Amino acid sequence: MPNFVLEITSASTQENDEEDKPQKYAFLGVQEYFQYDPTGDYLKPQLKGSRLVQGKYQSLTPNFLPDGVLSIHSEVLGLDLRLINGELRFFDPQTGEKLLSHKETEQARQQAEQARRDAIPKLLDLGLNVEQIASALNLPIDEVTRLMSER
Structure with a gap:
């Protein structure tokens, strides 16, 4: 219950x-x-x-x-x-922070993914390889490869 x-x-x-x-x-x-x-x-x-x-x-x-x-x-x-x-x-009464609504959470997730997409070409231009980019963005290598293919 x-x-x-x-x-x-x-x-x-x-x-x-x-x-x-x-x-x-x-x-x-x-x-x-x-x-x-x-x-x-x-x-x-x-x-x-x-x-x-x-x-x-x-x-x-x-x-x-x-x-x-x-x-x-x-x-x-x-x-x-x-x-x-x-x-x-x-x-949250301890911090006074508002919990995000489902819509706000989804918007934040989309914005974070877009920021990662936007970061990949910049990191490539700096000479980082896929493994280094994955490490820098805290993503699996296959996710970085997927995001690279979408640009």
Whole structure:
């Protein structure tokens, strides 16, 4: 069973998310139950969290950061869930760094691959061979060869 559940609520699921599901999750021993309303039409505030205490969910009090951002800490995840301009984001409470979304992660991966592609001809011009380039870019030799063939 999961220890953390995040429900995305809407008009069609709100009643079930607020009444039936918490009872079921509590019975199953889910430690934290969060709800998020991306449109802001059904939940006030848009993000709510609760923690299981002696078989019943107790609401978690949100913190409001100096910039007005709502933040709720998840002990289970070890992360802060923050509502920034209506968008739910996850933060590392130790560093304050925002975790990248799937889209942001994919963009960063593509940018890193493009940077490697761009570096290969420059390293070749400096006289490095394929093995040295692979070592410099921390890539397998066959990956460097593949990237060289794509340029």
